[in-house]
Amino acid sequence: MLSLEKHENKTGWMMVLPATILIAIFGYLPIVQGFLLSLQTGKGVNLTWSGFANYARLFQDSIFWTTLGNTLLYAVVHIPIMLFLALVIALLLNDKRIPFKGFFRTCIFLPCVTSLVSYAILFRSIFAVDGVVNNLLLTLHMVSEPIPFLLHPVWAKVVIILALIWRNTGYFMVFFLAALQGIDPQIHEAARIDGCKPSQSLFRITIPMLSPIIFLTMIMSMISTLQIFDEVVNLTNGGPGDATRSISQYIYDLSFTYVPSYGYSAAVSYVVLLIVLVFTLVQKRGKERNYG
Numbered sequence: 001m002l003s004l005e006k007h008e009n010k011t012g013w014m015m016v017l018p019a020t021i022l023i024a025i026f027g028y029l030p031i032v033q034g035f036l037l038s039l040q041t042g043k044g045v046n047l048t049w050s051g052f053a054n055y056a057r058l059f060q061d062s063i064f065w066t067t068l069g070n071t072l073l074y075a076v077v078h079i080p081i082m083l084f085l086a087l088v089i090a091l092l093l094n095d096k097r098i099p100f101k102g103f104f105r106t107c108i109f110l111p112c113v114t115s116l117v118s119y120a121i122l123f124r125s126i127f128a129v130d131g132v133v134n135n136l137l138l139t140l141h142m143v144s145e146p147i148p149f150l151l152h153p154v155w156a157k158v159v160i161i162l163a164l165i166w167r168n169t170g171y172f173m174v175f176f177l178a179a180l181q182g183i184d185p186q187i188h189e190a191a192r193i194d195g196c197k198p199s200q201s202l203f204r205i206t207i208p209m210l211s212p213i214i215f216l217t218m219i220m221s222m223i224s225t226l227q228i229f230d231e232v233v234n235l236t237n238g239g240p241g242d243a244t245r246s247i248s249q250y251i252y253d254l255s256f257t258y259v260p261s262y263g264y265s266a267a268v269s270y271v272v273l274l275i276v277l278v279f280t281l282v283q284k285r286g287k288e289r290n291y292g
Contacts, residue, residue, distance in 0.1 A: 093105055123166075
């Protein structure tokens, strides 16, 4: 029996070994190389070891703090609104009484598969000086003159946040919908028989049972928002000035637009990784405290 178990273990390890090797080479090795690169300074390929000089430089880099603040603002505003809408829509579309649920699911999910460039052009057109939004505001006499949405440091951020909500809500709706369909209907039926109101059933049964997927979607949305690049580049190109510039765009510029500073751009990238780790640990601790 013991020899059979060893043989099965050996066979299992042989089956996963090729994938493990590929993941190590193309996944974990670049992470280690990126960290080693962050410990070097210089322009282009002329790099020298400098310890943590790049990380010390971050504290004096005003552009870094501006782009980091912009990115965190997108996350803080966009993620709660988007996940709330995704959950509400999923709850509605999970109701058996609503007709044409398949059609509505497709329509809401459709923005997720739309080309990033295409939908950025669409939003640029909608929020242009002579776009639909300004024409509507002028018609309703809500403004006296068109608002330059994409040229205003505040309104440009609002447009980017709206674009993120429009694109990502349907994607995370699918996660919530799948989780809702995995809840045994008999649980809600038993609660209803015991006199539980719909609101009580939602907040005391449904939401707690969705806590793992809520935690997952918060982490996924945080990671994707910290990597936001296409929306900013195609909508505002980071302008006006650096008002909408994201941390990912700054990393790209450090590597490819300016005289290449690969070591410093790697250090900025690792700061983003650290933020994700801290956010994940905080969320995990909060989830364990609230739901056990």
